[in-house]
Amino acid sequence: MPAGGPPVPAAASGTVVVDVGPLEPAQVLAVARGGARVELSAQARDAVARTRRVVEALADDPLPHYGISTGFGALATVHIGADRRAALQASLIRSHAAGSGPAVEREVVRALMLLRLSTLATGRTGVRLETALAYAALLNAGISPVVPEYGSLGCSGDLAPLAAAALALIGEGEVIDAAGGRRPAVEALSAAGLAPVVLAEKEGLALINGTDGMLGMLVLALADLDLLLDAADLAAALSVEALLGTDRVFAADLQALRPHPGQARSAGRIAAALAGSPMVASHAGPEDPRVQDAYSLRCAPAVHGAARDTVAHARLVAERELASAVDNPVVLRDGRVESNGNFHGAPVAAVLDFLAISVADVAGIAERRTDRMLDATRSHGLPPFLAHEVGVDSGLMIAQYTQAGIVSELKRLAVPASVDSIPSSAMQEDHVSMGWHAARKLRRAVDGLRRVIAIEILTAARALDLRQPLQPGPVTGAVRDAVRAVVPGPGPDRHLAPEIDAVVGLLAAGAITAAAGLD
Numbered sequence: 001m002p003a004g005g006p007p008v009p010a011a012a013s014g015t016v017v018v019d020v021g022p023l024e025p026a027q028v029l030a031v032a033r034g035g036a037r038v039e040l041s042a043q044a045r046d047a048v049a050r051t052r053r054v055v056e057a058l059a060d061d062p063l064p065h066y067g068i069s070t071g072f073g074a075l076a077t078v079h080i081g082a083d084r085r086a087a088l089q090a091s092l093i094r095s096h097a098a099g100s101g102p103a104v105e106r107e108v109v110r111a112l113m114l115l116r117l118s119t120l121a122t123g124r125t126g127v128r129l130e131t132a133l134a135y136a137a138l139l140n141a142g143i144s145p146v147v148p149e150y151g152s153l154g155c156s157g158d159l160a161p162l163a164a165a166a167l168a169l170i171g172e173g174e175v176i177d178a179a180g181g182r183r184p185a186v187e188a189l190s191a192a193g194l195a196p197v198v199l200a201e202k203e204g205l206a207l208i209n210g211t212d213g214m215l216g217m218l219v220l221a222l223a224d225l226d227l228l229l230d231a232a233d234l235a236a237a238l239s240v241e242a243l244l245g246t247d248r249v250f251a252a253d254l255q256a257l258r259p260h261p262g263q264a265r266s267a268g269r270i271a272a273a274l275a276g277s278p279m280v281a282s283h284a285g286p287e288d289p290r291v292q293d294a295y296s297l298r299c300a301p302a303v304h305g306a307a308r309d310t311v312a313h314a315r316l317v318a319e320r321e322l323a324s325a326v327d328n329p330v331v332l333r334d335g336r337v338e339s340n341g342n343f344h345g346a347p348v349a350a351v352l353d354f355l356a357i358s359v360a361d362v363a364g365i366a367e368r369r370t371d372r373m374l375d376a377t378r379s380h381g382l383p384p385f386l387a388h389e390v391g392v393d394s395g396l397m398i399a400q401y402t403q404a405g406i407v408s409e410l411k412r413l414a415v416p417a418s419v420d421s422i423p424s425s426a427m428q429e430d431h432v433s434m435g436w437h438a439a440r441k442l443r444r445a446v447d448g449l450r451r452v453i454a455i456e457i458l459t460a461a462r463a464l465d466l467r468q469p470l471q472p473g474p475v476t477g478a479v480r481d482a483v484r485a486v487v488p489g490p491g492p493d494r495h496l497a498p499e500i501d502a503v504v505g506l507l508a509a510g511a512i513t514a515a516a517g518l519d
Contacts, residue, residue, distance in 0.1 A: 047123025
């Protein structure tokens, strides 16, 4: 699955300092997509060392303490002697690294690892400082553990994916090294001057009990959607222009009658993109017989805006999760070690599913606008399918088929994963979140939305050219020109797939929104 995504923040060229407090989304992007280095702050180092002393004291206690001197999950009642606890931690990692399927993307693994390191840095997990530093060293060496697609139920967090990452820390399993080669972890560690870690009490649990995989994918998706929703507004503006639609419905006073912030923002974006358009002005007089445009044009702010508001809610959840210390058990500030259920992925899973619904809706309305431009009975004078020689050429007919196929798949991907639950661990984990699955399908959905928007922009750019001598406005014209930098204008049929991918690339790089001058 293509990673895509916006340009990496400038911080990516430097170092992200992991403190006891929450990471910022931009820091996650810098490490995940930009390869930024990480280091633990002095405060984090002190917090980790201080909490470790609590765990070591409990390790000497004759009374059992979960995760320190007991087994795990349904085996929590089994007491483990001091001489077998190192073996217990290694066995936990090996057994829980039970994923299957193709490896997930490098950016996902790096996000997952950074977020786990952030929780370790809170001083609530009880790991040794040298273990946390060794985990950071994996990131800094560019070593990405091979994390299989399947294995997580989202409770207790993303066990199998995190165990795959921890497996590399102990010198086992496979990794992708800094050069992009797949090799045994022990070889990659040696080549980077790193030694495998021998885990001590509690450390196995601390490395795998978290929502880091699903949260990392949420943060990445939110960054992608910020760009794509701006691009969707631009695509709608191009389509309104190409279809000789009106810009009056996007006026602020009309939008204020329904005060959803996302709708107001999208309407403002579309109106600004159409400002000064000779094409809109050409049919703005009373001689225009049309009373109103189709829903896919005049209702674009409602659909795009609903997605924006969903993104805003999801961002709030992500920020709360970034500020969380997710582990079980946790070491509290007063020295108590308590079991909890904070690892359950329900809050994250729900918004991942919510976003997939909005993605499908935005893609669906974009496909409808595209179809109108290709249908001579509804396009107000454009040639059928925007073909050069009608009958000989098919124009962009099959590009819309591609859109339609993606939109159909996006509807299936919008079916929520978080309403499902499959009991596991001998009914100890009898309700799970499926948050990892919600995140995986959202990544696929975001990629699909990018392709749908690319096809609408490609289509609208050709339609604008075919309206000459009428000219687009300054903003829409700049977007059309950005497309023309990578895709030729109208002409006889040619291989379309590379042209679609070229516009997909512009969207992924942020070049479309940059051309429009959007902040």
